[in-house]
Amino acid sequence: MIRVHTKIIQAGEFLQTELEAPIESIEWKIENKQLALSYQERETQTKVDLLVSNGEIQIFRKGEVASQLLFQHQKKTKGCYQLAKGQEILFEIQTKNVEVSSDWKQISFEYQLSQLGENLGEFTVNVEILKENIVQ
Structure with missing residues (x-):
């Protein structure tokens, strides 16, 4: 099981969301020091692939809206949302912080779009990984 808690500040408004979902697949790649996992967002039926390495997080979402997001500790990157009719929205991501716990079960990051x-x-x-199913 994965739990994702998000705090959002937009136009002076504060919003919090929380999602829990079963993990479809999870793999700890010891040679690359990477964690790869997949889960399905229940409400949107969106498949999410998460790839975590030291100081970097990549998120790939596939569903009604597809997205590719790259978060690198204290760096500026590009991201994109692809809408159903082939429209694409490009934006910049300024990542303030990426933290991964030593057991890879707690992942946090802060960014500005x-x-x-x-x-x-x-x-x-x-992001919190709730099951003891990381393969090492």
Whole structure:
């Protein structure tokens, strides 16, 4: 089971979301020091693939909206959302912090999204892996 808790600040408004979902697959790649896992968001039926390494998180979402997001500790990266009709929304991601616990069961990251210099929101995400099923 995975739990994802997100805090969002957008246009002066504060919002929190929490999601729990069964983990479909999980793999600890000891040679690369990477954690790869997949889960399905129940409400949106979106498949999420999460790849975590030291200082970096990649998220790939496939569903009504597809996205590719790259978070690198204290770096600026690009991201994109692909909408159902083939439209694409590009934006910048300024990652403030990426932290991974020594047992890889607690992952947190903070970032700001912007588009054409306009702040779209600030996000704090905490991911918790609730099962003892990391293969080592």
